[in-house]
Amino acid sequence: MPSIVTIAAKKGGVGKTTTALHLAQYLGRHSPTMLLDADEELRSAMDWYEGQDGYQGWTFAAHPYQAFLQNEHLADGMTFLVLDTKGGEDREALVQLAQQSQLLVIPCKPEGVSSKGLVRTLQPLIEHAVSNYRVLITDVPSAPSMDGLNLKYALKEQGVPVFETMIRRAAAVGKAADEGVAVRDVKGDRYAKLINMDYELLGQEVLSHVQ
Numbered sequence: 001m002p003s004i005v006t007i008a009a010k011k012g013g014v015g016k017t018t019t020a021l022h023l024a025q026y027l028g029r030h031s032p033t034m035l036l037d038a039d040e041e042l043r044s045a046m047d048w049y050e051g052q053d054g055y056q057g058w059t060f061a062a063h064p065y066q067a068f069l070q071n072e073h074l075a076d077g078m079t080f081l082v083l084d085t086k087g088g089e090d091r092e093a094l095v096q097l098a099q100q101s102q103l104l105v106i107p108c109k110p111e112g113v114s115s116k117g118l119v120r121t122l123q124p125l126i127e128h129a130v131s132n133y134r135v136l137i138t139d140v141p142s143a144p145s146m147d148g149l150n151l152k153y154a155l156k157e158q159g160v161p162v163f164e165t166m167i168r169r170a171a172a173v174g175k176a177a178d179e180g181v182a183v184r185d186v187k188g189d190r191y192a193k194l195i196n197m198d199y200e201l202l203g204q205e206v207l208s209h210v211q
Ligand SMILES: Nc1ncnc2c1ncn2[C@@H]1O[C@H](COP(=O)(O)OP(=O)(O)O)[C@@H](O)[C@H]1O
Pocket: 011, 012, 013, 014, 015, 016, 017, 018, 019, 044, 087, 138, 139, 140, 167, 168, 169, 170, 171, 173, 174, 177
């Protein structure tokens, strides 16, 4: 059975799809990986994936989650499944997602509304004594803003597991989505390389948790 890494958060717009796509590509450079898009309404991960054609050499594929449910053989031979979910799952769904995964990644932007959504995501997990989750702080504004670090230390102080790697904010991320590529393939933007480094470090951390 493949290791399942699920990306979920109550709130929309916190970077779930961006995280899922980059993580799937990172993992796909190491082992056969499939990205599953469980957001049937928006299908942003599928749109992103289908817009690109430069990744044939990688062991990386993408499918709608429904197709996977109807035919689990789709994932035969895969080492990793990365599941991109929609926002707003109810409490039970979140707990179930965590229980069926090796690791639940919860992206959060360091801003008030996003952190409030984070509390609502974490509550059911804590109540059900689920522990295989980790918060990813993403879209972190650059110095002199301390928002990213402040959130990281506040979470750590409360005993919430959080990735050491934070994903920095850069316009290159939006460009990548527009162009249907990963941020490492955005041309003419020097920040693209920096953000790619963030995703590489995140990928290493994820590997250390699922292997
Ligand atoms: N590191 C980042 N820097 C800049 N913009 C980002 C970053 N991460 C995400 N975004 C932007 O935030 C928005 C929401 O991201 P998305 O991955 O679609 O979230 P979700 O899947 O949770 O709804 C998108 O416009 C995306 O480009």
